[in-house]
Amino acid sequence: MELLVAIIIGVLTCCAVFLILRARTFAVMLGLTMLSYAVNLFIFSSGGLKIGAGAVLNATEEYADPLPQALVLTAIVIGFAMTAFLVVLSIRARADLGNDHVDGKLPVAKNTRQGASS
Amino acid sequence: MNHLIILPIIWPLLVALLTLLPPFDRSLLLRRYLSVGGSIVLLLCSIVLLIQSTNNPAQLYQLGNWAAPFGISLLLDQVSSLMLCLTAVLAVASSLYASSGEDEGGFFFHSLLHFQLMGINGAFLTADLFNLFVFFEVLLIASYSLLIHGGGKAKTKAAVHYVVLNLVGSALFLFALALIYGASGTLNMLDLGAKVATLSDTQLQLLQAAVALLLVVFGLKAAVMPLHFWLGSAYSSVTPAVAALFAIMTKVGIYSLLRVFAMVLQDAGFVASWVFPVLWWAGLLTIVMGVLGVLASEDLRKMASYLVVVSVGSLVAILSLGTPESVQALLYYLVHSTLATAALFLLADLIAHQRGKAGDRLVNGRKVAQPVLLGSAFIVVALSIVGMPPFSGFIGKLLLLQAVPQGNAMLWYWSALLGSSLLLLIALSRAGSILFWQVAGTDTEARMAGGRRGTALVLLVLASPLLSLFAGPLTEWCQAAAAQLQAIAHLTPGAF
Numbered sequence: 001m002e003l004l005v006a007i008i009i010g011v012l013t014c015c016a017v018f019l020i021l022r023a024r025t026f027a028v029m030l031g032l033t034m035l036s037y038a039v040n041l042f043i044f045s046s047g048g049l050k051i052g053a054g055a056v057l058n059a060t061e062e063y064a065d066p067l068p069q070a071l072v073l074t075a076i077v078i079g080f081a082m083t084a085f086l087v088v089l090s091i092r093a094r095a096d097l098g099n100d101h102v103d104g105k106l107p108v109a110k111n112t113r114q115g116a117s118s
Numbered sequence: 119m120n121h122l123i124i125l126p127i128i129w130p131l132l133v134a135l136l137t138l139l140p141p142f143d144r145s146l147l148l149r150r151y152l153s154v155g156g157s158i159v160l161l162l163c164s165i166v167l168l169i170q171s172t173n174n175p176a177q178l179y180q181l182g183n184w185a186a187p188f189g190i191s192l193l194l195d196q197v198s199s200l201m202l203c204l205t206a207v208l209a210v211a212s213s214l215y216a217s218s219g220e221d222e223g224g225f226f227f228h229s230l231l232h233f234q235l236m237g238i239n240g241a242f243l244t245a246d247l248f249n250l251f252v253f254f255e256v257l258l259i260a261s262y263s264l265l266i267h268g269g270g271k272a273k274t275k276a277a278v279h280y281v282v283l284n285l286v287g288s289a290l291f292l293f294a295l296a297l298i299y300g301a302s303g304t305l306n307m308l309d310l311g312a313k314v315a316t317l318s319d320t321q322l323q324l325l326q327a328a329v330a331l332l333l334v335v336f337g338l339k340a341a342v343m344p345l346h347f348w349l350g351s352a353y354s355s356v357t358p359a360v361a362a363l364f365a366i367m368t369k370v371g372i373y374s375l376l377r378v379f380a381m382v383l384q385d386a387g388f389v390a391s392w393v394f395p396v397l398w399w400a401g402l403l404t405i406v407m408g409v410l411g412v413l414a415s416e417d418l419r420k421m422a423s424y425l426v427v428v429s430v431g432s433l434v435a436i437l438s439l440g441t442p443e444s445v446q447a448l449l450y451y452l453v454h455s456t457l458a459t460a461a462l463f464l465l466a467d468l469i470a471h472q473r474g475k476a477g478d479r480l481v482n483g484r485k486v487a488q489p490v491l492l493g494s495a496f497i498v499v500a501l502s503i504v505g506m507p508p509f510s511g512f513i514g515k516l517l518l519l520q521a522v523p524q525g526n527a528m529l530w531y532w533s534a535l536l537g538s539s540l541l542l543l544i545a546l547s548r549a550g551s552i553l554f555w556q557v558a559g560t561d562t563e564a565r566m567a568g569g570r571r572g573t574a575l576v577l578l579v580l581a582s583p584l585l586s587l588f589a590g591p592l593t594e595w596c597q598a599a600a601a602q603l604q605a606i607a608h609l610t611p612g613a614f
Contacts, residue, residue: 020286025278032285039292046296068299071248075292078255082285085262089274089281092266096274102282104275 005045012038023107025090025100032086036079043072122170123179123194125163126202126239130156134232150217153228157213160235161206164199171199172595176606178245178308178614186611187309193245195606196599197449201242201373204453207581208363208460209235215464215574216359223268223357230267234260234363241370247298247305250374251291254339258284261367264360265352272355280352283338291335297328308611311382326388332378333396340371342397342434343404346427350411353423358467361419362578365460368430369452372437376448380440381607394438398527401435402534404428409538412545418466418478421549422459425503428538429455435531436518445600447517450593454510454585458502461578465495468571469553480549485557491572493554495579500546502582505539510585515539517593 012034019031047065054060055069090100097104133156142148171177176195180186213231221227237257244250262284266277299305301324302313317325334345341349349368353361375397383389408431411424433452436444466478469492476483486492502509515535522531585592 020282028282032282032289035286035289039289039296042293043296043299046300048300068296071295071299074248074252078252078288082255082259082288085259086281086285089262089266089277093274093278096269096271102278104271104278 001049001051005041005049009038009041009045012041023101023103025093025102028102029083029086029090033083036075036083040072040075040079043068043075119179119183120170120177120194121179122163122167123177123192123243124181126160126167126206127192127236127243129160129163130232130235130239134229134236137229137232138226146221149228150213150221153213153221153231154210154217156232157206157209157235161203161210164202164206167194168196168199168203170194171196172598176602176609176614178611186614187304187306190249191245191306191308191611192243193307193606194243196595196602197373197376198242200449200453200599201369202239204369204456205235205238205242205366207457207577208366211460211464211574211577212359212363214570214577215362216357218570220268220357220359226263227267230260230263231360231363234264238366238370242373245307247307247310247378248295251288251295254291254370255288257367257370258288261364264363265356267360268357270355272351276348276351276355279348283348287335287338290331294328294331294335297324297331301325301328306611307377307382308606308609311385311607312610314383314386322386322388325386329378329383329388329393333393336371336374336378337400338371340368340375340434341404341427341430342371342400343407343431344400346404346407346430349427350420350423353426353463354417354419358419358463359574361422361463362460362574365426365456365463368426369456372430372433372448372452375434375437376445376603380437380445381603384440384604384607390440394440397434397438401431401433401438402530404431404434405534405538407431409541412542415545416479418469418480418549418553419463421545422462422466425462425542426455426459428542429459432515432518432535432538435534436521439521439523439527441521441523442597442600442604443521445603446593446596447514447521449596449599450517450585450589451514454502454514454582457578457581457585458499458511461495461499461575461581462503464571464575464578465492465499468492468575469496473553478553480552482552482556482558486554489554495575496550496554498579498582500550504543504546506543508583508586510582510589513586513589513593 016031016035016038019027022028047068050064053062053064055064094100099106136142137149137152142152171194179192181190234257237253237260240253241250244253262281265280266273301321302310302317304310304313338345353364379389379393405428408424408427411427412421415421415424433448436448469486470478472486473483502511505511505515518535519532522528
């Protein structure tokens with residue numbers, strides 16, 4: 001199970017890094033969302049992975065570590081708010097700057113096709 | 119428990135919420151009074167805490183009275199109370215300056231300002247790493263909105279870069295925190311400091327990976343080379359009152375580096391073997407990059423932004439020495455450089471508005487309307503930043519130079535700091551003579567520096583001569599603060 005979780009986090013992070021390095025705000029936003037999924041899973045697993053361990057006291061013999069669960073909740077809420085802010089900011093940038101490139105201007109003519117496909 | 123410790127976090131929150139409620143939501147005038155008044159109360163409260171922390175040993179505040187490694191702790195020592203005071207001074211100047219018209223650009227200006235103060239104060243007070251992350255996010259989300267306050271293309275463009283970079287930084291911070299928790303089982307700073315010595319080799323390796331991530335996160339906040347590229351456009355496009363407050367933002371990064379590496383992990387072997395060397399060279403390169411930016415700047419605000427980078431470089435390099443003398447020099451220089459750059463941001467705005475279309479660009483323009491006030495303010499700030507006697511920059515740089523041990527370190531640091539001072543002298547005298555002496559045309563319709571603007575400017579400019587006038591007691595105080603910082607690391611949470 002450790003291997004599976006590690007692979008999932010790794011693949012999510014890889015996709016996130018790829019998307020964040022794209023030139024359009026929408027792709028960057030998707031990348032950041034994916035990175036926050038990866039990091040949430042990562043925090044969740046930081047208390048150790050256990051099967052059949054209870055989350056509530058007196059339910060089972062063995063308990064899951066409660067702290068990562070509290071941390072991940074905080075991280076989810078904050079990540080959600082930040083993503084919402086970025087969505088609004090990207091729309092504002094699209095309106096203010098006339099395009100959705102992260103630098104606010106499209107690359108020069110010979111690169112246009114590359115820029116458009118991203 | 120001393121409940122005053124939590125007031126610097128609660129109070130700005132209350133003020134920010136009040137500005138949204140009747141009768142304050144109806145009248146900008148009332149919001150201004152509330153905002154400036156709130157900042158002044160915050161300053162008084164910080165001064166009381168500063169006096170308390172000087173006369174008493176460090177105090178730990180347990181939120182909700184939960185015992186230390188389980189609940190969240192706030193730590194009040196001399197270093198954190200000094201940072202609180204510095205923030206409050208900037209808050210007074212910034213809210214006062216904004217009250218003269220800049221806050222008309224958006225409804226929520228004063229609320230956001232106080233939310234940001236809450237985040238900054240929280241980051242200075244907290245003794246829990248996850249709580250530090252939360253307060254970072256509080257101050258960041260307020261700063262995102264303050265950055266685009268007033269609108270405009272330049273601000274939106276700078277804000278997109280700033281927000282994306284900081285979101286990536288936040289994600290890395292979370293990775294680091296999960297690694298630290300996984301390796302040591304605690305996120306409380308004091309508890310972590312006590313546990314580092316008992317960790318096994320595997321756990322230490324995990325901890326080092328976390329530390330590498332933390333270096334990137336704090337380096338991004340502090341704008342250390344090569345993570346400083348966002349700073350120039352962000353700080354030079356933002357409204358001046360906000361820029362003055364942002365002068366403390368890079369210092370939050372430096373403060374976090376200081377807390378984590380010079381206090382919590384000071385006994386861990388890997389800090390001396392690779393963390394401090396990385397910071398040392400990054401700091402020196404930051405000085406070089408900052409100076410190049412200053413020389414290449416086409417306007418005064420951009421120049422002020424790169425002066426922030428230069429001061430960050432000097433501070434980070436001295437931090438990496440990890441001795442009590444270096445922490446002492448760092449504290450004094452940090453206060454000086456924050457106040458001086460904040461004053462320069464306000465000054466740049468006044469100069470820009472009195473020179474008509476030329477603005478603060480370094481080209482021929484109209485004569486400024488108040489040459490005596492602005493000129494003398496510029497002289498004081500510029501000489502202070504360059505490090506000429508009798509101003510605080512001279513004493514600050516002297517302390518920095520003295521803190522470096524003899525040998526190769528001295529060669530590198532002395533040449534970087536002294537060389538940068540010479541180039542800053544050239545750049546600032548060039549800027550000053552163009553702005554004040556190369557004049558064309560006559561009349562000016564001006565944004566006069568009277569009343570609120572003048573008071574805010576004078577408050578920040580006067581700090582420099584005051585810092586050098588009281589340099590004796592201040593440096594002794596900084597020495598005690600540095601000694602206390604290193605002593606705290608050897609205490610467990612139960613010892614308070």
